[in-house]
Amino acid sequence: MSKTFMLEPDLIAAGENVMPELNSDLVLAKNFLKQQSAATADSLYDHLVDIVQKILTQKPPDVVDNFEQYSWEVKHEKFRPNFDLLNDVYLSPPQLALVRRMDEMFRLVASKSEKMDEMGEEEQELDLEEEDTKPRIADLIDNNYYFKQAGYGLPDSECYALYIALNMLGIKEPVATVRFFGKIFGTKANYYVAETDLTIEELDRRIREFEMKDMPGEGEGLDEDRVQEAEEQKEMVGEGEGREEKPKEPVPPKLPPIPVSTWQPPPPIPVERPGQGVNKKVFWVCNNPGDQWICLPDVTPDQIRVARLSVRCMTGDLDAEIQTFPPFEGTERNYLRAQIGRIQAATSISPQGFYTFGSGEEEEDIDLEEGAGDMAFNPNPFYQGHTLKDLMDSNMMYWVHHGRHILKQGRTIWWNPNAGMEEGLEEEEDEGPPPMEPETGPPLFTTLSEDARLEGLPAWTSRVSSKLTPERALVTMRSNVWPGAVAYATTGKRSECMYVGWGLKCQPPNFSPLQLPRPQDEYIIGPEVMEMADPTFADEEAYRIAHLPPPPPPELPGEGEGAFGEEEEDED
């Protein structure tokens, strides 16, 4: 049977009279596989061994479909750089720097709480007084739990670290209340924002500082500037005249004087003092929980005005330059503060009755008329909560704003620009701007139903967190104007709002930058500067005739008469 057909090697072997042997074939094949590659000094044999070994130890599924990938990975592993050349090279994980800072923060908070414990044990009676000096920190973890029920909030890891960071802020800085405002994304780093009230002493200090800096300085500086400008202009005019005298022979035509700008900058709108209006709260930011909290400066009305006219992403660097038109005064620090101020004014909402004017404990008679824009309010101890149906009401009558509306002026309390000038105006008659209508915004605790709509889209969307278990459900309000702003309210006594987003307002259809203002007129429009058609010959003649010298007296001899008559004929 085996002799019926012979294979080719057999034939050759038979011819050469050498018997083939399986072992020698194997050795030949193995030698070929073990040939070393000149470039890598690796051999296919070793490679296959490694692949088989890797596949058998790791036992991945469907190897045959991804065999090339496996082969590539085995090679990749071989060419890993060898760090064993030096004995003790340890690459620390990249988290180290961050962890160090976190650790420092944890230590600080832990030591403080220990100290508090000791104090508590020693002086039980003084505990009550101690409470007063201790800052009130809003319970972020608790609120985050509710937010998460509704599908919003921060991840747990972030939330806890942040809560400790808020505690650190309370320990290190002179603040009375601390609340987590939200998170603002930046292109390079993100900002966590804490909203605080200062302690009374610190607030007093800042108000004094503000008054020292602001009141006497501004007026003088401006006056000096103006005087200087005027002097410069005078000099320029003077120089022009002086030059005219030098070249005596060709006398240049007499030029009208260079026009003087009659534009006067509108009076600067004064900044609201610390602890009032837009600067009622003080905001602190940090890039990572554990970093130093940095206090944001107070916002000026002008910054709010410019921020409204521009869009820009935060970068994550507080000293980054802001390039906008109209120009923005300050760095990203100020811009961030302006945006936070706007967001806070527009998206601080709570169920009706959650906050109340005054302390709420005694029923006080409060004049809403007087200073309603800047009234203090406190949580209402008598608040009982609303039903789910009320909170979900599509008219949103049960939700109110507790953020103060920022007027077009960039302040929450209207400042009368004419107040200082009134006496002057009476004397000078009505040359100045007409007295402005006082601006008024919606008062505090206006319902959300009053909010402006965006192209058919209501400013807020309400959603219920659970359809399956209404007894556990809570209501969330999502802002469509400031995407990222949400608020929740349970049917019980809890409510909170938060902002996580880019700090950009939704402006349909699109943002369009402010156009440059029209150029001003250089000269007063009058007959000298108006363009008009050149007079024709007939017009000139008519003018000449109209302006002829009066006819000579009749006593003169006839020659004159004749000449006059000839001329007349010519004209016709």
Place this chain on the structure above:
Amino acid sequence: MDVHKLWAYKEYVNVNGFMLSSELISLLQSSLTVLQVENHFTHMQYWGQIYAIDGDYHIAVGTTRDAIADRKYYYTTDFKFWGLLARPKKKYKQLSLLTTFPFRGDPSLKIKVLDEAMEEHHPDRCQEMQEEKRLAATISNICDEAEICARGQLIKQPDGTVVINPNFYGLTGPEAKLLKSYLHVRPAQQRWNSNLLTRQDYNYSMDFLDSIDQDIPSGCWNLSLEQCGTVAYLKSLYWPGMSYFHKVKTPDAGFLYIGNGKKNFDVPFLI
């Protein structure tokens, strides 16, 4: 995001403060698993939400053989009925970018879209569009411009089909910091060799998609590493609400869009 891994990914999802609530995950998993079985999908992914006034749309994607060509999109408002979205026409993709009206929440609603670029009295200046078609077109636009995956997550097999790589081990730390390591999930628009050869360690089975560092203007993608540098987040400035996360050195990654379906044309002013 893979529907069966939603519980594991819950901690990483963060789109403008949005997280997946437990009820949402439970509802999604139960209804999408049924959908997967009915349609014989190999992979079922939760794609995201599109906000509407009356009720939000939830979108899911099923893939059968090819991870790019054979994608089917479904939408629902109540988690009971999932409607299949047809492949959108080019006309609707254009119109959906023009309209500024919000979604209503009613798929059969017809809206009128005015194309101001056209001259007056042109018959196509004012066109009607059904909300279902608009939804399909919006999703398609977002997928074309903002849906991404990490390099190596999708591989092209020798027979030309694209599959989800079962042996994806994740990007390494330094790789995760580069925009070049993230690729658009769409049929490639650049030349195949420019995608391949701009890389030192090119790989025919991985580098067949466009990488996002080519997008204009540079800076329209925001890459941030969080949680001590272990999770990479990518956000698109053009589509606020889009978010992609990838846990470094693990196969965990997911794409999610939660927003109002409006493209942000202000990007040049933002950066």
